[in-house]
Amino acid sequence: MGFPGTWMTESESVVYRVVPKCACSTIGQIMYYSDHGAFFDGDIHDAQSGLHKWALDASQDPITRNVTAHKSFAFTCVRNPYTRVLSSFFDKICGIQRNGRRYRGNLVPLLIQKYGIEVGGEDGKQEFDQIASFRRFLLFARDTIRWRRPMDPDIHWSAQAGHVSTFIVNGGKYDKIVWTESFNDGMQNVLDSIKTPHAVKLADIPRFNESEGHGPKRAHPVEDYFDDLSMHLVREIYKRDFALFKYDFDNPGNKMPVGEIDLDEVHAKLGD
Template identity: 80%
Template sequence: MTPSESVVYRVVPKCACSTIGQILYYSDHGRFYDGDIHDAREGLHKWAQPESQPIIERNVTSHGAFAFTAVRNPYARILSSFFDKICGIQRNGNRYRGNLVPMVMQTYGIEVGGADGQEPFDQIRSFRRFLLFARDTIRWRKPMDPDIHWSSMSGHISTFIVNGGRYDDIFWTERFDEGMKSVLDRIETPHPVDLGAMPRFNESAGHGPTRAHPVEDYFDDLSRHLVYEIYKRDFELFKYDPWDPGNRLPTGEIDLDEVHAKLGD
């Protein structure tokens, strides 16, 4: 939440959260945060900061500010998680979550492009094996609990609702400018934001190997069924095509009443 309490944003990992965070920071301060917005300890209220929690809770439960989040095609999101978190070297210079990557490599036979993620490897085969791992974590919580970067968007989004919040907007990252403009047009900020002039803050860019194939090439028939098994509710609520990984755009409009009804239990 911005310190001015102009807007509340429920972060969903791998859904343009770095760019959105920087926009919110700019809207209150007239400048971008110098560094990764996820590292910022000032300039934004965050639930991870104990001093921010009562301020956010008061605003959310009273619906004092406009509340929104953003979603992404599940196929592109899980593929991005693989390249960033499994194959990539993180901004601290280490592998993600310490022994996670070696464990997945050993248990599931995944390759990650060598020590720096830049060596050639069979990306499609390794991704499909990672998909089995992601399914195991989500379905059976083995060999570990699901990570926030590949757990379902509906799971993230539901916590805001069950704790008393209500979304005023949920937009697609595939139509980012249109969606973010709709949010900014409906709130009053200390500093105006020119979306056309601002950069994209892709904090995962350059962390890992470059994707060598179109999205749809990574998903065979079994992979599509696994993705649908994992993200069925995401496809249904946020109106993405579950059977065509190459169709990144939504196929219908998000029904906010349906989202609140189905995720509010």
């Protein structure tokens, strides 16, 4: 299986396991800058050179050699499951993508037909009942994850523990897990632990939020989207994410972690 979703600087200063919707655009640009002294011109996900990615055939051997020998500092980044799934809904379901089309072609028409979801019209800019539509989307997300129907789960709303675990199961070891919610502190810790060809001053790095502007703005506080039923669905889908990455299940309005991540626990529980 190898190391899907793994990126590494060409200088091999650092290895990163991508978790979608968790600051991955910014992290990828920081890695690129640390090697080249400039940012990639465009969405870092489109870069075909300047950064080793598992999806590029030529990168697989260098990544495998590095990760299995644990030659470089390795990290990933996680996010509160409530805000992550909400962000996925607004970006991927309601939003128009970079190519000017809906995400995954016929996905949105399927959701409108089967789950009664509204997305703000053709351009995603019209008003609609965001709360009702989001809760219906959660039912769909649960169906894809639990029963793989009407389609396989998408990487943007499948559990973070699943992404994080492939790296461990195939022989990798994390040195750090960064929280999106305290990104500067966590990323500074990563940068302090590695040597890069170009110095990175975190305060000067812009936020590369490639999904921003794709979809409608969230009209309500996070907690308003989650009633008892949706919290039950969230627990069903993301139980391990809350437990391992120390987020507050009981209060959707609290995006901050409530404890320290135990890396030994993460490796033990996700390494099976």
